[in-house]
Amino acid sequence: MSLGALTQNLSLFRGLLNPETALLAVVKANAYGHGLELVAKACLAEGVTMLGVHSAEEVTALRKAGVRLPILVMGYLTAAQVDQVVDRDVHVLASSSEVLDALAARARRLGVRLPVHVKVDTGTHRQGLDPAEAGGFAAAAKRMGLEVAGVATHFANIEDTTDHTYAFLQLERFRNAVAAVEASVGRVRWVHAACSAAALLFREADFSMVRIGISLYGHWPSKETYLSWLLAHGRDGVKLQPALAWRARVGQLRPVPRGAPIGYGLTYRPTRDTTLAVLPVGYADGYPRALSNRARVLVHGRPAPVVGRVCMDIVLADVTDIPGVVEGDVATLIGADGEERVSAEELAELAGTINYEILARLSPALPRIAAE
Ligand SMILES: Cc1ncc(COP(=O)(O)O)c(C=O)c1O
Known part of the structure; x- marks a missing residue:
């Protein structure tokens, strides 16, 4: 924050x-x-x-x-x-x-x-x-x-x-x-x-x-x-600055062969051999399940599509195209990483809700860290 x-x-x-x-x-x-x-x-x-x-x-x-x-x-x-x-x-x-x-x-x-x-x-x-x-x-x-x-x-x-x-x-x-x-x-x-x-x-x-x-x-x-x-x-004169970033660490990297079904309900099958980043957060933390197969997270400043269903405490992201990702790397669910930004508004649009709800439902149990 x-x-x-x-x-x-x-x-x-x-x-x-x-x-x-x-x-x-x-x-x-x-x-x-x-x-x-x-x-x-x-x-x-x-x-x-x-x-x-x-x-x-x-x-x-x-x-x-x-x-x-x-x-x-x-x-x-x-x-x-x-x-x-x-x-x-x-x-x-x-x-x-x-x-x-x-x-x-x-x-x-x-x-x-x-x-x-x-x-x-x-x-x-x-x-x-x-x-x-x-x-x-x-x-x-x-x-x-x-x-x-x-x-x-x-x-x-x-x-x-x-x-x-x-x-x-x-x-x-x-x-x-x-x-x-x-x-x-x-x-x-x-x-x-x-x-x-x-x-x-x-x-x-x-x-x-x-x-x-x-x-x-x-x-x-x-x-x-x-x-x-x-x-x-007639012009954009108000520069509001989002205060919140939500980040998680890549808990595990998981190679998955082309065509293998991913996650609950087998809702996603990659069309090539794929590397998944397993992120230890989910809908219990306030990441809406409605974002399954829709949203993106950022790793090394690059977008990684969320694939498969969002689980209670796990999100899977496809990092195949991002070189050098290792376990423990930071993934950004909301906020900026390098030139890229995932906004609360982007997630709200994809989840069929408003930015207020995306923010207000972030679990109070997640640690908050003050940044400059
Ligand atoms: C009574 C009241 N006043 C002010 C606000 C703040 O509204 P906003 O977040 O749109 O600034 C709220 C938010 O719901 C409210 O319920």
Whole structure:
């Protein structure tokens, strides 16, 4: 995991955003597969304002790692979890009276005012309050002794299209909800709506904070977002740098005669005598089985086709055309080797998914190494 790439992506956002807009780094799903602790510590060093997580377990992991940054919990918490993990610097995104009750009880026990962010559903129809309920909910939170520290929403389809009519409709609803909340409880410190795509494309969505996930790690959220940028600017002005490389060592070299069936299901028969590199990783580590007979890995800077089925913990790659490969050599499953690069986007396309899923499903058990 390249700390330099993270830093570069962060400073790229700092250059794009309104100067007064703070940055929340979304580090859920093990920091999109990059390693929660590594990324959180890098964010701390880079002066990120807040970390965004999904679950109570992630709060516990961060605090255990000694990360004292404010954390925003964006997912569901039970009352018991509120009681276990919420401290003065844990902000909770709330849209239910149960969560307010649990926070108020926790605040009384700790003898502090706890920060809550009002979650407004402006059109995703997933989580959050109807905009018309936001003011009343904020007033109730204040009456219960909580600090209404934020108001937030999330876009529904900003990455899926170059037509952002719906996103702007959501923004309009959000502005109204923020006005209602501020009318009922006064000025709110953290107003936030933008994910990576919005932060890349629209200054209108900056408010006082943005929540950046995928692009912090150096990836465009989608082709449509990239195209939207090009349509708006007429040029490629954003150089996101992928932070993650996934490498494995060649565990074994296996000569296989022409025509011999390879792997489970006998799905591949080489048309010539072949040398296979046996890589000790598989779908249990997050390398999708859908990549069987489709993807490539890089060895000595050259592409080696993945052949046969991807197994639970083995991938086979054809290295016949790559001279000098020996056991113990490094194979790159994601990332650059010499002039070549296998991107998360390439694997996502081949596996019928999105770059987010390729990254987020990398097994937390794989060792993460910080690189410059
Ligand atoms: C509520 C919320 N905010 C922000 C993000 C970050 O989105 P992105 O990774 O597209 O920047 C996510 C990611 O799923 C999210 O759920």
